[in-house]
Structure formats: C-alpha cells, structure tokens
Amino acid sequence: MQSNSPANNSKDVQSAKTVLTLRDICKNYGETRAVDNISFSAQHNEIVGLLGPNGAGKTTTINMILGVLAPTSGSITIDDIDIAKQRSKALERTNFAAVYAPMPGNLTVAQNLRIFGMLYSVANLSARIEEMLEAFDLKHFRNTRCGVLSSGEQTRAGLAKALINRPTLLLMDEPTASLDPSAARDIRERIVNYARDNAVGVLWTSHNMYEVTDVCSRVLFLSKGKILIEGDPKLLPEEHGKSSLEELFVTVAREPLSIRETEAA
Amino acid sequence: MSFQRTYAIVLRVFYLMRGSFTRVFPLFAWSAIDIILWGFITRYLNSVAQSNFNFVSTLLGAVLMWDFFTRVMYGVTTSFFEDVWARNFLNIFASPLKIPEYLTGLVLASILTSAFGLVIMVLIATFLFGLSLFSYGILLIPFILVLFLFGIALGIVAISVVLRLGPAAEWFVWPIPSVLAPLAAVFYPVATLPSWLQPLARLLPPSYVFEGMRAVVAGHSEPIGLLLIGGAIAVADIFLASWLFKAMFSHAVRTGLIARYSAESTT
Numbered sequence: 001m002q003s004n005s006p007a008n009n010s011k012d013v014q015s016a017k018t019v020l021t022l023r024d025i026c027k028n029y030g031e032t033r034a035v036d037n038i039s040f041s042a043q044h045n046e047i048v049g050l051l052g053p054n055g056a057g058k059t060t061t062i063n064m065i066l067g068v069l070a071p072t073s074g075s076i077t078i079d080d081i082d083i084a085k086q087r088s089k090a091l092e093r094t095n096f097a098a099v100y101a102p103m104p105g106n107l108t109v110a111q112n113l114r115i116f117g118m119l120y121s122v123a124n125l126s127a128r129i130e131e132m133l134e135a136f137d138l139k140h141f142r143n144t145r146c147g148v149l150s151s152g153e154q155t156r157a158g159l160a161k162a163l164i165n166r167p168t169l170l171l172m173d174e175p176t177a178s179l180d181p182s183a184a185r186d187i188r189e190r191i192v193n194y195a196r197d198n199a200v201g202v203l204w205t206s207h208n209m210y211e212v213t214d215v216c217s218r219v220l221f222l223s224k225g226k227i228l229i230e231g232d233p234k235l236l237p238e239e240h241g242k243s244s245l246e247e248l249f250v251t252v253a254r255e256p257l258s259i260r261e262t263e264a265a
Numbered sequence: 266m267s268f269q270r271t272y273a274i275v276l277r278v279f280y281l282m283r284g285s286f287t288r289v290f291p292l293f294a295w296s297a298i299d300i301i302l303w304g305f306i307t308r309y310l311n312s313v314a315q316s317n318f319n320f321v322s323t324l325l326g327a328v329l330m331w332d333f334f335t336r337v338m339y340g341v342t343t344s345f346f347e348d349v350w351a352r353n354f355l356n357i358f359a360s361p362l363k364i365p366e367y368l369t370g371l372v373l374a375s376i377l378t379s380a381f382g383l384v385i386m387v388l389i390a391t392f393l394f395g396l397s398l399f400s401y402g403i404l405l406i407p408f409i410l411v412l413f414l415f416g417i418a419l420g421i422v423a424i425s426v427v428l429r430l431g432p433a434a435e436w437f438v439w440p441i442p443s444v445l446a447p448l449a450a451v452f453y454p455v456a457t458l459p460s461w462l463q464p465l466a467r468l469l470p471p472s473y474v475f476e477g478m479r480a481v482v483a484g485h486s487e488p489i490g491l492l493l494i495g496g497a498i499a500v501a502d503i504f505l506a507s508w509l510f511k512a513m514f515s516h517a518v519r520t521g522l523i524a525r526y527s528a529e530s531t532t
Binding site: 029059060063066067068069070087088089091092094096098100101102103104105106107111114115116118119120121161 | 267269270272273276277280281285347351352353354355356357358359360361362363515518519520521523524
C-alpha cells in the first residue's frame, strides 16, 4: 500500500492485487476541507489501519468508500470498479461494521441477516445465515431482536452482517469501541481470521493503539484531512523517535507540524 | 433492477408488521372510524333530504376512496420512515440497493398495506351501510388505479421532502391528504370552488376520479375522458416524484446528509 506521503506518487498506487484505490480524494464542506487530496490503496489480504484524532477525516473517508458521501474531487475504485460510475456493482464487493450503524433493533438477528443478505444478493442465503450464526456464536440469539442484545452481541451481529456477502473489502470503523477487553479481543480475532482465510482487504479505524499494532500490517495517520505518515505500526514509533504507537498518535494529534518536519527531513 | 433487493424492502415491512400490533392497527383503524362516521352521516342525510340523491354512493363512496388514497400514500411514507426511525440509512444506502429498487420496494409494500385497509373499509361500508362498490361498474377499477398512482406519487414526494429536510419534516407528511382534500373535489364538484382555485383542482388526478364517480351515480355518460386525463397526470406525477427523490438523494450524498441524517443538516 502506498499513500500520498512525499515518498509516493499517487499514480503508482494500483497493482494487480489491489482491492481499494483512492486517487486524489478531496471532500469540502463549504469552505471547510475535511479530506485534503489523499491517495492510497489497500491490497487483498492486508489490514490497513486508518488512524488519527477525532475530526481527522477517517469516517469521512470511509463514508466516501461506502458511496454514501460523494468526494468533491478524485476517484475511488473497489476491485477496479469505479464507485461513482458503478456504485451498486462496487458495493456488492464491500461491507462494513461501525458502532454508529447498528442493525435495526426492531428486527431479529436472523431477520436482519436475511434482509441484508438479500440486499447484497447472497447466493444460498439460508445456508450462509446459518454459517454466520455459527461463526459468531449467535445461534441462541437467532430470534432475538437486535435492540435487546448486549454491546458485544450487537457487535458480533454487526460483523455477521458485514461478512454475509463475503466482501473482498471490509471497512471496520472502530469495531471494538464500547467493548470490554475480552470481547474486543474475541472480535479482533474473528475479523483477523476471516481476513486471513479469505484474502480480504480490511480498512480498520481505531483509537486503541494496542489493537492497531496487533492487527494492522500497515497504518496511515490522518491529520486535518491529510495523510501525515504511513508505515508498519511496529516500526513507526521508533522511526519517529517515540516509545509507542500511542505516543506517536498523541504527537500527531497535538503537534502535527513536528511530524511534517521529521518527514521532510 | 434486482427483484431480490426490491423484495428485501417488502420483506422487511412484512417482518415489522407481523410482530407489531401498533403497526397493523393504523392500517385500518382510522379509516374504519371514518367510514363509520360518514356512514351514519350519509344515512341521516338520506333520511332528511327527501330526494332521489343517494348520499351513500356519493359521499360514503368518496370517503372510502379518499381514505384508500391516503393509505396508499402513507404506505410509501411509513415504509421509508421505518428506516428513519431505526437510523438505518447508512446500512441501507451503503448496500448495493439502487434507488429504483428501493422505491419499487416501498410501492409494493404500500400495495400490501393499502389493500388490507381497503378490504376492511369495503366490508364495513358494505355490510353496515349498504354501499355497493359495484354501482360504479367496471369504472371502479380505473377509479382505484388513478387514486393508487397519485397516492404513490405523493408518497414519493413526501419522502423526498423528509430526506431533504430531516426526520422532523415527518410532520409535514401526515396532514397532506387533509390539505389536498378541499381541492380534490372529494365531497363536491370542482365547479363549487372559486374560479381561481379550479385550475389547481384540475392538476390533481383525484378531482377527475371524484367528478367521474358523481357522474356515474347521477347516471350521466361514462367519464372515460376524465379518467384518461386523471390517469395521465398521475403517471406524469410518478415520474416527476421519482426524479425529485433521486435529486434529493444525490443532494444527500453530496452533502453528507445520508451519513449524518439525524443531524438534519450538514451546515
């Protein structure tokens, strides 16, 4: 994966194994530029962390990839399909889970999985629903309304929905937010195992730097809509003279200019 | 167009209806009360008017048809509101679902819910007040069809407004039938309206239906021409309404409103 950091050229971001490509993406809200000319790509079988302080542009970027927010300029392709031109076809290969987008609480787990399975045109849907219920320990909750599930159960149900169409690109926006450490570890393992076994590309946002270090093979730090730095989360702190990814995160959030100067040098 | 995705929208409504008395009850309750109220009013008018004019066929028939139109419109809007109330926009619109598939799903759901309400209303009007819809003859079918088409068009316009203005705009939707009723010639001929309002009434397909119903009851010539005009306007309204929804959706995607719908505005 490459970014629009000084070392990279946005024209070279695509390769044969690329599942996601963003080219020169900008998003303006009136005079405010929420995302400022970012380019990056993600490969199949790669978990990419999208990090940054609140308001950095992470969710805006994810919303643009999901087709619910149009970029002001630039293009997004999923498996070489331009989402602006073939939105439905591109989204068939995508799915997402986010704590702010739970499944409707007034339908049961099985009903929700059936509805979303149909929306994603899943073949052999009944069998796939059973697989998902089994994989995410949801069999007991098959006929339970999603609104009465605990946070951990709702997250598992959301993941079952996110994987029901066997996406090649999975967007995880803080998937473990509001979970206890044990449930969070469980969720992490399920996503990582799925991504590894199915050669899925994953874009993962989180404020938990331990989690990011654990699951992501590469991270992008966003600040004020720009990609500030990118690299291996295990090596980046040392490269920038920090003791941990968390310390690096705090520096990006508070003193982004110091990071820019380091990058320029 | 994917039939499966369209069917998903209908199935979702069915799931919600099946498990919810509070959703099923309004499908027929308020219309039934309307029919009972107007049934007694027309029965009283028949007894005191001392003429051959049949108030049951004209007024009660009109009320029944107007309530059917209202149910059609609410059928579209309520299915859409389910996504608003469940904060489901992100899940729905980040899926491969296309706008025509979504709108078709809302329309099919409306057919099911409005048909249910219509059956209940017809049963009450027939067995309690002696209304015979067969008195309208074969024209009953185009009467219903034109009202159905306009109900769909108005429903799509209503959800376009809510999509543009946010969840609170729901309260603009519920009174729409009451606002239109005086202009739609439901209870009186268009000629009763002031001359400056009559052109407005002529833009509303229901006015042709209700003028036609009165013509049939009065034994005048069959109002085929009226129904063709009303039907043509209703079809045109559906195209205009679908265009409007698509435009509002594009606006919502451009501004980020879909992703932050509960905020009602992104400015």
